[in-house]
Amino acid sequence: MTHSNKKINRLTPTNEDTIGPYYPISFCDGDSIDMTTAKNGIIFEPDGEKITVTGCVKDINGNLANGVLLEFWQANAKGVYSTPDNMGDPDIDPWFTGYGRHRTMNGNFSLKTIKPGRCGDRAPNITLTIFSDGIMRVVTQLFFENDPANDQDPLLQVVPEDLRERLMIKNTGKNKYYIEIIMAGENETPFFDDLLS
Amino acid sequence: MTKLGRQIVIGPTDNTSNERTPRNRLLLIPDAARASFVPWAPRVQGLDPAEADLTRLTPGRPRAEGDPIKVTGKVMDEFGRPIKNSIIEIWNANKYGRYSHIEDHSGLQLDPNFLGLGRTISNDQGEYEFWTIRPGAYLARPDINRWRPKHIHFSIRGGSSRLITQMYFDGDEHNDTDPMRILMGDNFHTNIGKEYETPDEDFDCGYKFDIVIGGKNPTFFENI
Numbered sequence: 205m206t207h208s209n210k211k212i213n214r215l216t217p218t219n220e221d222t223i224g225p226y227y228p229i230s231f232c233d234g235d236s237i238d239m240t241t242a243k244n245g246i247i248f249e250p251d252g253e254k255i256t257v258t259g260c261v262k263d264i265n266g267n268l269a270n271g272v273l274l275e276f277w278q279a280n281a282k283g284v285y286s287t288p289d290n291m292g293d294p295d296i297d298p299w300f301t302g303y304g305r306h307r308t309m310n311g312n313f314s315l316k317t318i319k320p321g322r323c324g325d326r327a328p329n330i331t332l333t334i335f336s337d338g339i340m341r342v343v344t345q346l347f348f349e350n351d352p353a354n355d356q357d358p359l360l361q362v363v364p365e366d367l368r369e370r371l372m373i374k375n376t377g378k379n380k381y382y383i384e385i386i387m388a389g390e391n392e393t394p395f396f397d398d399l400l401s
Numbered sequence: 402m403t404k405l406g407r408q409i410v411i412g413p414t415d416n417t418s419n420e421r422t423p424r425n426r427l428l429l430i431p432d433a434a435r436a437s438f439v440p441w442a443p444r445v446q447g448l449d450p451a452e453a454d455l456t457r458l459t460p461g462r463p464r465a466e467g468d469p470i471k472v473t474g475k476v477m478d479e480f481g482r483p484i485k486n487s488i489i490e491i492w493n494a495n496k497y498g499r500y501s502h503i504e505d506h507s508g509l510q511l512d513p514n515f516l517g518l519g520r521t522i523s524n525d526q527g528e529y530e531f532w533t534i535r536p537g538a539y540l541a542r543p544d545i546n547r548w549r550p551k552h553i554h555f556s557i558r559g560g561s562s563r564l565i566t567q568m569y570f571d572g573d574e575h576n577d578t579d580p581m582r583i584l585m586g587d588n589f590h591t592n593i594g595k596e597y598e599t600p601d602e603d604f605d606c607g608y609k610f611d612i613v614i615g616g617k618n619p620t621f622f623e624n625i
Binding site for chain 2: 213214215216217218219220221222223224225226227228229230231234263264265267269271275277279285286287288289301303305325326329331333335336337338339340341342343345357358359361362363387388389392393394395396397398399400401
C-alpha cells in the first residue's frame, strides 16, 4: 500500500469522549494496582526491586480528582515490555505483565510494582493513562528523579527543560516513591499526544 | 507529520472539564519512544454471554422499563480492519435518566430491573451486539438548565486498542448544547447510532454504531 493510498482509504475515527462520572465500578473488579503479585497464591514473584509509588491526581484548584481511572504500563526489571511481539524474548519475566489498572475513589493511589529497567536510550519509566470525567483520555510517562539515564532519554528531550521535574517520581525512603499529577493549571503535568504522533 | 500536538479544548458549561483539562498543548512523542506508549492490556476471561443483555438483570427476570433496543456494530482500525477479541463495555442511564452508579445523586427514579451495564467481546469480524433500554436524557446542570442528551457510554480495550466514547441519538433536542458534542463539531456524525428496523422482534428498533479507533495504537501489535 502506498503512502497516498493509505491516506485516501482511511476511515474517520470515532470521536473520543469523556468517560463521565459513572464508569461502572464493578468493571474494575478484576483489576490490580499490585504488579508484584502475578497470581494469588503462587510462590513465584517477578524479578527486581519491589517499590511502592504513592501519589495523587489533582485538578486546577489543587483538589483531588475523584473517580479517575488510571492505567499503568511499564517494562520489567530488565527493561522489556510484555507484548505479543516479544513473547520469546529470554528477558521476559513470566511473572510480570507490566499492566495495572485502578479506579481511585478520591484521587489518591498507591502502585505496588517492580522498578522498571533501562532499555537502550530509554530511562526507566512508567506510562500513565488517565480517564476522567470532563476530558478525553490523556497520557504521560513518569521517570525516576536523579536516574543517570534521564539525561539521554529521547522523550524527556522533547519536554522543555524547566518542566521535566514535573514528570519525576521522587524517592522518599527505602523502596518508597511519590509523585503528584496536576491535570491543569499551575505546575501542570506535561501530557503527550498519542493520536497525532 | 504534524508539527504540534493537540490543544485540548474545554467543554463549554462543563465544570469538571474546566477543572481537569490540561491548558498546555500536548507534546508529540518522538519515534524512539512511541511504542512504549502502547499498553498491552490483558483480556478479561470468561464473560457470561448474558452480560450483553442489559434489558434483564439475569435471564428469566422481568424486562426493565422503557423501550428495548438493539445496539450493534463493528469495531475497526482506520484501515477498516476488524478489531477482534476486544472487550467492549457499555453503560447507560435507565429510561428516567438515572444511573445505578452509587455516585449518581440525582434522585431520579430507579428501575430495580435495570442495572445499565454490560460487556461483550467482539467476534472475528469485529462485530458486537448489545440489548439495552433507550436511556433517558437528564438535567446535568440545573443551575443553567443544561441537559445531557440520551447517550450510551462505550469502552473498548484489550490488546493495544483503547477508546472511550459515547453513542448519541439522532435528533435529540439536547444534542446541540452538549459540551462534548460541541467539541466534536462536524465529526459528530461518527458518534450517532444509525437507527434500523427490527421486524418481528421484541425490540423498538436497532441502532448500528460502527466504531473506528484512530491513531497508531490499535495497529501497533498484531491483532490477535
